[in-house]
Amino acid sequence: MAKVWKYLRRHWMLYAMLIPGLAYIIIFKYIPMYGLSIAFKDYEGIGDIANAQWVGWENFTKLxxxxxxxxxxxxxxxxxxxxxxxxxxxxxxxxxxxxxxxxxxxxxxxxxxxxxxxxxxxxxxxxxxxxxxxxxxxxxxxxxxxxxxxxxxxxxxxxxxxxxxxxxxxxxxxxxxxxxxxxxxxxxxxxxxxxxxxxxxxxxxxxxxxxxxxxxxxxxxxxxxxxxxxxxxxxxxxxxxxxxxxxxxxxxxxxxxxxxxxxxxxxxxxxxxxxxxxxxxxxxxxxxxxxxxxxxxxxxxxxx
Amino acid sequence: MRKKKTPGQIVSELLKLIIALLLTIVCLYPFWHVIMYSFSDSKEAMSGGLFVLPKGFSLESWKMLLKTKQVFIAFGNSIAKTVVGTLISVVISILTAYPLSLPYVKGRKFLQGMIFFTMLFSGGTIPTYILLKDLHMLDTFWAYVIPSAMNVYNMFILRNFFQAIPDSLSESAMLDGANHVQILTRIVLPLSKAALATQVMFYGVNRWNSYMDGVLYVNDSKLQLLQVYLRQIINSIGGKQGIGASAGDLSGASAITEESIKMTVIAMSVIPVLIVYLSLQKYFVKGTMVGSVKG
Structure with missing residues (x-):
């Protein structure tokens, strides 16, 4: 634990530098990947994605x-x-x-x-x-x-x-x-x-x-x-x-x-x-x- | 003493020269054409053909164009998008690439893998659109800048460049008590001028040219991008999806043809790019690092 602490104290700046880039990747790349779930749902663009009804492969067969x-x-x-x-x-x-x-x-x-x-x-x-x-x-x-x-x-x-x-x-x-x-x-x-x-x-x-x-x-x-x-x-x-x-x-x-x-x-x-x-x-x-x-x-x- | 060339060599060199000049003409002439057309007299230019020089010099279409408000709005938006967007992108890319270039950073492999994966798989248009809607970013200037804040490919190119800088310099600075920010700003970045110029160019050009975000995320004409505006004007002839404000509004009842207006708008959007490109191109080839973007 002390070792980790020492490492972080020495290099915390490097991790701080990574924050904007990683935040960008997570928010604008990974969250949309979760958003892909609406391909399996019935979502009309209103409300929360999580609350939309699951419809399985219906959208794909329709497509x-x-x-x-x-x-x-x-x-x-x-x-x-x-x-x-x-x-x-x-x-x-x-x-x-x-x-x-x-x-x-x-x-x-x-x-x-x-x-x-x-x-x-x-x-x-x-x-x-x-x-x-x-x-x-x-x-x-x-x-x-x-x-x-x-x-x-x-x-x-x-x-x-x-x-x-x-x-x-x-x-x-x-x-x-x-x-x-x-x-x-x-x-x-x-x-x-x-x-x-x-x-x-x-x-x-x-x-x-x-x-x-x-x-x-x-x-x-x-x-x-x-x-x-x-x-x-x-x-x-x-x-x-x-x-x-x-x-x-x-x-x-x-x-x-x-x-x-x-x-x-x-x-x-x-x-x-x-x-x-x-x-x-x-x-x-x-x-x-x-x-x-x-x-x-x-x-x-x-x-x- | 130089060896005398055989006839075969002379022919092949001549052939190469011809191909080289043809390539140059094919790439440059279209730009020359529209610029010369924009300075031509509308009526004389109608005959078309090659434009070595303006046909009947006239500044009328430029005058007409410069009277149009939307041109300036769109131009200003594109410049703002390019400048702000490029600045943000380059800063974020530097900040991300630098720690990832250091082999002793723990978790580096994992983070690189995580970033690299987004090159292979993406959520796509609609989920991104929904995200921007939820963030209330639609129809704002930020929709041009934030969703494409970092290009992963560019970031890895920069990381490769940083990796190639000898460790000894930063190590000795470290011993002198410099922290990582100081090492980055005082040692690494000054050594990376060529790479940074390339990054500015990669991002800048992309920002200036891309307009998908302008089509997808923004409807407000006050935020319209030059490319979106150009598309309206260029496509407005022959019933090709003329949308809203078109070249018709520009040319009005005057003697200037739609054709002239189009060429002038194109020339106006091309000239700044030509100037920037020609002034920065010497950095270009030098700064691009070879090699794979291995994760």
Whole structure:
């Protein structure tokens, strides 16, 4: 006991420092987890959660009988999957490219430029897309016309056929640059002697990239991928809400926008929370699975 | 003496140069476009196409915009949210990351695990909304700041940075009788300038850009965020969910097109970000620590 007392007297300040952060985590992260219980209750948004009637899985069966939810679920999976498939390798390739630039000034110019879009909100990016891709006065249509493509320019921003391409494209434009930072930092950590040794052995630039750069990035890639997969069920409220409109809702409605509509606009708290619960559980399971697989492949990798 | 380049190398370097310049243009041109458009004459700009320079220089749309009250209200709210929110976030992150960076702190593993878990599982939108309602935080300024007070990922990045600082410095200060607060403020923080600049930037940008909280938690137009206001204006054409105050109110009966107003609003929201980014970017790459966020 005296030992504990002595330890606390010496280090109490450190524990005092932790108070705001821990209070935040408990109040704003753990209490909402308790709030998930309304997914199993009949709660209309009035009164205490604890007093609401338990209804078991009723909200979930109701949810899965709703076509709009099924649609948002499908859209979430499709959009997220496309974002990972095309968006995840993008910063890795970009980082390898930037790393391969030998001229300092050029390297800096590219790096500074590609990071910039990350600092712009989706609302503004939608505005930029409207300016560039818009069917009547957009730059793209102008350029296509210049090269002899007349007429047939689709309205990319309000057509269902191209919506997913637009989502993935704008996602890469915004996030690939900032994503390179982690990889570029990891690349600088690779011993230059490895490249020299490989060059002596006659390895060309592609082989060096494959066997040294990518091999050196492996751990970073795996950690980033695990986190990315964990966000699978969040296809990006800020992104979709800014870009979508009624013309594309059938391909654009994701679980996050569904929750917003059903929960906050229609006041159906329990149903929306059930949707959120499914989102969180799937996210957790995905992280655990990817982490497990990563550890099987390489025991040193993974996040836990 | 440099080795002479083979034709293959010259071609590949030229190719790289072209790709590099294309990437730069693709990333920068849209910003240039809207800024030039905003200084263009409304009628001449209607023809669209590339904007290398303004088409028929005019300040009319800026004048019109600057006469609108809601723009300033929304702009002010976003700035307040960004400044106050970033300050709170950085302070809390420092205070949390520092003790967790010290290996001798008892209970560290447990606390880290507890914090880390919130990255993997969350209560989600509605329970958080209910919590804010119970705390009477809805429709207040604090709804922008408190619910996202600390980003766990950022906090762990900062902790990793603190961990990399050699112990010897703080140990000798400890022997000289310094307490933990003094060590943090006089030794650790001055050594962490790059990391702190990065944190300010991470949080600041996120605060400035995110608007989900503005959509979910706040209805009061006096508290409206710039991004929410922009969304109304940008979406107001072609019947795209025009809500309340729209570009129509701005352009009125004058000769300025909605298009010009939109571009000007976008330019106005982009210019401060460009300035801040370009002045801080040198810290950026340096301050980001590599590596995993192992719990």
């Amino acid at each position: 899965f009988s709703k076509a709009a939810f099924i649609r948002s679920f499908k859209n979430t999976v499709i959009i997220s999957f496309a974002k990972i498939l095309f968006g995840f390798p993008a910063p890795i390739i970009l980082a390898l490219f930037i790393d391969s630039l030998r001229k300092k000034g050029l390297k800096k110019l590219v790096q500074t430029s590609v990071i910039l879009p990350n600092f712009i909100s989706w609302v503004v990016i939608y505005g930029l897309m409207y300016a560039i891709l818009g069917p009547s006065s957009g730059v793209i249509s102008e350029i296509l016309t210049f090269f002899g493509f007349e007429g047939k320019i689709p309205d990319l921003l309000s057509s269902k056929e191209y919506f997913r391409e637009v989502i993935v494209g704008s996602y890469i434009w915004k996030s690939a640059g900032i994503g390179t930072i982690v990889y570029l930092a990891a690349l600088t950590g690779i011993d230059p002697q490895l490249y020299e040794a490989a060059a002596i052995d006659g390895a060309g630039p592609w082989r060096k990239t494959w066997h040294i750069s990518l091999a050196g990035l492996r751990t970073t890639i795996i950690v980033m991928l695990i986190f990315r997969v964990g966000e699978m069920m969040h296809a990006g409220f800020d992104h979709i809400y800014a870009i979508s409109n009624n013309a594309v809702i059938s391909v654009a409605d994701i679980i996050d926008t569904y929750i917003y509509r059903v929960g906050l606009e229609q006041g159906n708290f329990s149903l929306a929370t059930a949707a959120g619960f499914i989102q969180s559980i799937i996210g957790l399971v995905m992280v655990l699975i990817t982490n497990y697989v990563a550890k099987k492949v390489d025991p040193d990798s993974g996040i836990m």
